[in-house]
Amino acid sequence: MLIVLQQAAECLHGIEQSPGSSVMEAIQPCLTAVVRKELLKHQDQDVKVLLATCFCEITRITAPEAPYSDDVLRTIFRLIVGTFGGLADVNSHYFSRRVAILETVARYRACVVMLDLECNDLITDMFRTFLEIVSENHEANVVKSMQTIMALIIEESEIIHQSLLHVLLSALGRKKTGISLSARKLARGVIEQSAGKLEPYIKKFLTSSLAGANSSANGHIDHHEVIFDVYQCAPRVLKVVVPYITGELLADEVEMRSKSVELLGELFSLPGVPVLESFKSLFIEFLKRLTDRVVEIRLSVIEHLKKCLISNHSRPEAPEIIKALCDRLLDYEENVRKQVVAAVCDVACHEFGAVPIETIKLVAERVRDKSLLVKCYTMERLADIYKLYCLKGSDSSTNFDNFEWIPGKILRCIYDKDFR
Structure with a gap:
């Protein structure tokens, strides 16, 4: 049986799409034989x-006509x-x-025919299968x-069923x-390619999730994680979530x-991804969390702002970020100042x-902080900067700002009673 089926597959592969009536008559016995119940x-x-x-091969040859009845298809x-x-098994x-x-x-x-046949559950299973088996072992053509x-x-879908959207x-x-x-x-690639069609459905999902509706139906999907990925592949979809x-x-x-x-914080520090225009108001509110009453949140914002600058120190928001950080140098919590x-x-x-050199000098003033922890840490970090300056300074082709004031700043700490 395997040999016969293999020969049939090879024979069908050699036939062009939409052949003449004589060819169709010749292959009709084959078309009939392969749909026998014992084979199916x-x-x-x-x-x-x-x-x-x-x-x-048969659907290719007979396209756009359907070769069988709907039930057989x-x-x-x-x-x-x-x-x-x-x-899944590449071997x-x-x-x-x-x-x-x-x-x-x-x-x-050929997959579009599944829509005409209303194979909605089968389509959902197919999506789920692809997402379960796709791996780095697959060649690009497979993915x-x-x-x-x-x-x-x-x-090609008239509507996107909720079950299909949830799988994605x-x-x-x-x-x-x-x-x-x-x-x-793969999921991000599909969303990016079909952003226009998916936009209203993703918007509805996110707004209902953020509003707390349908929490049981959406419970296994973290809407924050969805936002994180959609921000990178279909950002225009997210304008609706800003108020939430x-x-x-x-x-x-x-x-x-x-x-x-x-x-x-993770969104704004993504390398090469600018802050969306629709998210500018969120960025401002994010900076305001530097004054949150909870210390851990203030520390988290500081850490993320650092990542923002490291990912792109010349970003348009850089001056605003640096100013916001400097404002917290006088925070009442020593761990925040240290951070x-x-x-x-x-x-x-x-x-x-x-x-800017002015910012580093402002930070250097923390050697006079009321907290010994902050004082010592500031001295250590100033020493790190000066060490790097000395190493970089050996490269005469590079022009750096002058950091020669740092040793004097550190030495003057000798007169601080906390260091005696």
Whole structure:
């Protein structure tokens, strides 16, 4: 049986799309034979793969006409989708055939027929299968075909069912367990490619999640993680969430404020990703969390602002960030003052010239801080900057700001009673 099916697949592969009537008459016995019940219900995996190969070729040859009745086509597509799970094993002896099936479905848009047949559950299963099996072991053409099929389904759908959207969004998130990075990339690629069609559905999901509605239905999806990934692949979708996140930043619940600070801090410090125009008001509110009554939140904001400057010290918001940090040099909590010193000095050491000399001198005044912890730490960090300055200064081709005042600043601490 396997030999016959293999010969049939090879024969069908050699026939062009939409052949003449004589060719169609010649292959009609083959088209009839492969849909016999004993074949369609066969449990052998090799038989299923070869049958699926034949069906892909048949749908290609007969397109745009349907070669079988709707019921038979539904059975055929269940068989085809069933073979996709085997793509997880790249060492399978039929892996190349499974790839060929995948590419044929993508290239000839055969998956769109599933919409006409109302195979909604099967389509959802197919999306789930792709996101479960895709891996870094797959060649680019395999991942591209998966993305093409998923995007075609979305673009050609009259409506996007909630179950399908949830499968897609469930693959998003940096902290999601059980989801591979490849799956996350695939989901983001699909969302980016089909952003126009998905936009109203993602907006509805996010607004309902942020408003606390349908929490049971959306419970396994972290809307903050969805926002983080969508920000990078379809940012225009997120304009609608700005008021909700602003509300979270101003909420009485510490945990809610903390999560929002974490989200925005990670977004704003993404390398090469500018602050969206629609998020400018959120950025301002984010900076205001430097005065949050909870010390841990203030510390978190400082750390994220440091990452913002390290990722791009010449960003338009840099002066605003530096000013906001300097304002916290007089915070009543010593750990906050110490964290500001750490942030500014880390940025200065990461890239000379990233921090204005006036700012470093302002930070240096913390050697006179009322806290011995802050005093000592500031001296250590000034020494780090001066050491780096000396090392960099040996490169005569580079012009650096003058840091020769630092040794004197440190030596004057000898007269401080806390250091005697």
